[in-house]
Amino acid sequence: MRIAVVSHIAIDHIQSSGVNTITVGGPPCYGGLMIKSLSHDMNLVTKIGKDFNYKDVLSKKGLIISDNCISDKPTTRFKIVINGNKRKFFLLARCADITIDDFDVDSDACIISPIINEISSDVVSKISKRTNFTFIDPQGFIRKVRDDGYCYIDKTIMDFTKLNIDAIKIDREEAFALTGLYSTDALYKLPVKTVIMTVDNRTLMMHNQHLYEITTDVIHNKDSTGAGDILAGAYTSAFVQTNDAQWALSYGVAASVTALRTNKLGIEKIPLRKDVEEYASTLYNRIRTVTT
Numbered sequence: 347m348r349i350a351v352v353s354h355i356a357i358d359h360i361q362s363s364g365v366n367t368i369t370v371g372g373p374p375c376y377g378g379l380m381i382k383s384l385s386h387d388m389n390l391v392t393k394i395g396k397d398f399n400y401k402d403v404l405s406k407k408g409l410i411i412s413d414n415c416i417s418d419k420p421t422t423r424f425k426i427v428i429n430g431n432k433r434k435f436f437l438l439a440r441c442a443d444i445t446i447d448d449f450d451v452d453s454d455a456c457i458i459s460p461i462i463n464e465i466s467s468d469v470v471s472k473i474s475k476r477t478n479f480t481f482i483d484p485q486g487f488i489r490k491v492r493d494d495g496y497c498y499i500d501k502t503i504m505d506f507t508k509l510n511i512d513a514i515k516i517d518r519e520e521a522f523a524l525t526g527l528y529s530t531d532a533l534y535k536l537p538v539k540t541v542i543m544t545v546d547n548r549t550l551m552m553h554n555q556h557l558y559e560i561t562t563d564v565i566h567n568k569d570s571t572g573a574g575d576i577l578a579g580a581y582t583s584a585f586v587q588t589n590d591a592q593w594a595l596s597y598g599v600a601a602s603v604t605a606l607r608t609n610k611l612g613i614e615k616i617p618l619r620k621d622v623e624e625y626a627s628t629l630y631n632r633i634r635t636v637t638t
Contacts, residue, residue: 347386347387347454347455347583347586347587348386348387348388348389348451348452348453348454348455349381349386349387349388349389349453349454349455349456349457349579349582349583349586350388350389350390350391350449350451350453350455350456350457350477351373351374351377351378351381351388351389351390351391351392351456351457351459351579352391352392352444352449352456352457352458352459352460352465352473353372353373353374353377353391353392353444353457353458353459353460353461353464353465353486354372354374354392354393354394354422354440354441354444354460354461354462354464355370355371355372355374355375355390355392355393355394355398355400355411355421355422356370356371356372356421356422356423356424356461357369357370357371357398357400357421357422357423357424358370358371358372358423358424358426358571358612359423359424359425359426359438360426360428360569360571360611360612361425361426361427361428362427362428362569363428367611367612369611369612369613370400370403370404370612370613371571371572371612371613372392372422372461372575373457373459373461373483373575373578374390374391374392374409375404375409375572375575375613376571376572376573376575376576376579376613376616377457377459377575377576377578377579378390378409378579379407379408379409379579379613379616380575380576380579380580380583380601380605380616380617381579381582381583382407382408382409383616383617383618383619383622384579384580384583384619384622385619386583388409389451389453390409390410390411390412390415391444391448391449391451392411392415392444393415393416393417393419393422393441393442393443393444393448393464394411394415394416394417394421394441395416395417395418395419395420395421395439395441396416396417396418396420397420397421398411398416398421407613414448415448417441417442418442419439419440419441419442420439420440420441421439421441422437422439422440422441422461422462422464423437423438423439424436424437424438424461424497425438425495426571428569431570433570433571434496434497435489435496435497436494436495436496436497437462437491437495437497438495440462440464441464442464443464443465443466444460444464444465444469445469446468446469446472446473449469449472449473449476453476453477454477454478454479454586455477455478455479455480455481455582455585455586456473456474456476456477456479456480456481457481457482457483457578457579457582458470458473458474458480458481458482458483459482459483459485459486459575459578460484460485460486460487461485461486461489462486462489462491462497463486463487463489464486465486465487467487467504467505467508467509470482470509470511471508471509471510474509474510474511475510478586479512479513479582479585479586480509480510480511480512480513481511481512481513481514481515481578481581481582482509482511482513482514482515483514483515483574483575483578484502484504484514484516484520484524485499485520485574487502487504488500488501488502488520488523488524499519499520499523500523501522501523501524501526502523502524504524506536506537506538507537511538512538512539512540513538513539513540513541513542513581513582513585514536514538514540514541514542515542515543515544515574515577515578515581516532516536516541516542516543516544517543517544517545517574518543518545521533521543524536529545530550530552530557530636533550533552533557534552536552539553539554540552540553540554540591541553542577542581542595542598544574544577547561547562547563548560548561549561549562549595549598549599550636551591551592551595553591553592554591556635557635557636557637558592558595558633558634558635558636559633559634559636560595560596560599560629560632560633561632562599562603562629563603569610569611569612569615570606571612572605572612572613572615573602573605573606574602576601576602576605576615576616576617577598577599577601577602578598579601580597580598580600580601580602580622581594581595581597581598582594583597584596584597584598584626592630592633593626593630595633596626596627596629596630596633597622597623597626599626599629600622600623600625600626600628600629601617601622601626603625604617604621604622604625605617
């Protein structure tokens with residue numbers, strides 16, 4: 347099983363509880379390492395600058411970055427200020443766009459998760475035609491940047507009917523930006539076969555017009571960065587292997603929550619396969635069908 351992750355790798359400058367930490371991040375790291383932890387092969391489709399000095403760190407964990415990924419532009423960097431459960435993002439640098447020419451790999455599935463508009467809708471459409479399953483996290487499509495670097499989510503029009511997307515993951519803010527609606531109404535409006543939405547300790551999934559819900563314990567973690575990417579990596583891994591959306595949802599939520607329970611920073615929070623599978627079995631029995 348081979349899964350591609352398409353997105354910028356980022357260097358995150360995390361400020362939390364008076365402590366400053368610099369760590370490598372972005373969906374290729376969090377989602378990619380989750381896929382590797384689950385014993386699947388993965389391909390990185392990304393861009394980094396010549397200033398990137400984490401290649402050896404990632405290589406030791408099984409993530410190999412080819413020289414074709416190196417750009418003359420600096421590696422994408424964010425300052426992430428964490429205050430309780432709230433996070434503020436500031437863009438410090440942005441690497442080059444990812445084009446269809448960068449996607450020269452054969453994959454059973456693909457996770458497309460831009461973080462700062464580095465992937466165009468046209469590229470998404472072309473990539474989705476080259477793989478059997480496409481999972482998208484739209485955060486980077488709807489993220490805007492002020493002159494001072496502050497990042498915010500703003501209303502964005504995306505024509506999903508042209509993108510050939512199989513599954514999408516959103517939170518309440520992203521749902522409103524894409525549909526103008528909150529809660530379950532947004533799930534019905536997005537024309538995608540599977541829509542996953544996280545709301546605090548609840549994860550909702552609209553699949554084939556059936557609505558499912560998993561509720562977990564609330565996790566207060568000093569750094570939740572990457573939790574959504576971990577969910578995406580685990581969900582995609584499980585779905586392409588079993589074609590069971592409910593099991594994949596259990597697997598994705600289990601991976602995300604297990605990662606948060608480590609209470610570790612950055613990519614050190616990636617959970618072990620055995621821990622994910624054990625918790626996923628518990629969550630699978632908790633899934634309930636929601637009637638509206």
